[in-house]
Amino acid sequence: MTHDGATQVRQTDPLSSAGITIPADEEPAIERSRTALLAVAARLHAATISGDDDGTRP
């Protein structure tokens, strides 16, 4: 699973690996929450903050 701004590729679903089961009828709800949260993460990576553009980072 990937999302904008993060390069990590997950091999397993984080909820499954934590032993948390999601019934099929609840998958749309968690997908909505997941999508909203990952959009937040993507905006964080897209934002420019102090230090990002001062030439000290390759």
Add this chain to the structure above:
Amino acid sequence: MTVLPGDIAEAGRMLRSGELTALGLLEAVTEKADSWDGELEVFARRTSEAAYAAARRADDELAHGVDRGPLHGIPLGIKDMLLTECAPTRANSAVFAADDARLRRDGAAVRRLLDGGAVPVGKTTTMELCAIYPDVHDPDHVGAVPRNPWDTERWAGGSSSGTASGLATGMFLAGVGTDTGGSVRLPAAYCGVTGLKPTYGRIPTDGLLPLAPGLDHIGPLARSAADCAVLLQVMAGQPSSTDSPISDWPGALTALDGAGVAGLRIGLEREYHLDAPGTHPAVRDVTLATAEALAGLGAEIVTVSLPHWPAVDDAAALLSSVGAHLTHRRGLARDRTAYSRRARAVLGAGAYPTGADVTRAHQVVASARAGLDDLFGRVDVLLLPTTVRPADRLTDLTDRDGLDRGHYVRAWNALGNPAVSVPAGCDSNGLPVGVQFIAARHDELSVLRVAVAHQSATAFHTRSPAMGHATRWPPDEGPGRSRVLPESR
């Protein structure tokens, strides 16, 4: 209708002069609870036995010259996230039902309040686990749906819902809540009371059911900023840092009354708050009217910028979601049925951000802290709205816009600065609108100083819903208008 003392200070004077007994005060607030709790769902459970025992002891002690201080005999509502010996703590959830015996103890802050003579009248309602909006559309929804005393079709705010609505309706005079992403300040604003999120770490979190450690704060709610100062002083105990600006609290808090704001520089941010597209016009008008009122009291209002503020807000939202997931990760794996459907979705989603995402969030917060250190060298206090809009209808509480509801509050949990929300006006429907005063970390005195000065010149904090206190001052003169009282007040 029983006319209650308006605040802790007035109740204290009446208790010590013999006009009122702690038992009489308890009976008066109990009458309010009996009348309105069924409709408002202020209490998760009432603690009558402990309350009557504490009230009788308070009267007996005063009769024998024992005075425990400003909270002696004062009815107290305690959020159902804070452990108490006198009643179970459930967080509006089934998750902790099997842990009653293990969790029956007073946390440090609660212990200090009770040792100070406060009378615990009950555990007040919260959102499920302090995080999940009540879902009136879900036929399987269990737990309280706290209603707003100004309009019972609307939400009281959360997650310290019952503490705020109980104060607004006179069911107690002192309240304690918790704030991980605005949970003291939002319900304070929606219900027309005052709520303080102190500096992170100021009040020990021992005995607090965690939501997102690192963001969780305990904070007071009350009818006035002066009352919040009293509660903060008691809950914080002895300062742990010798360089704290509030190391001399008794003297400093006495100095709050009458300190005024003349000469203070108060920063007002427009781009991401007042001029943001989603900001309700009444919220904008009330905030500007507050600035005008403070300028009239001698403060200098300056426009400031908060660079990259949406990123700071996003960082706080992400850290809160991941933290809440980690808190409930084992619980979700062990017994998912103890969580509502909505909770399973919201808390489960916190598993998905990556380590890089969390690190980026911390970088954004660190960058913002550095900027604020500079900003608070130029201004004493920030003035910002507390909420994006007045209280929502219960039927409009959805996950879809859940993140936007906390836009103006949650960043301060990640940053750790003290922030107090005070009632500052109302919308065209008469719903309360609040503003926040925020200062540098460890500088609670400045936010309380401005809040006390504001409340000495306006009457918004004395307004009450029809079902609550008798109104003790004439109502304000309309939406967005600060009512500056005559100097003789």
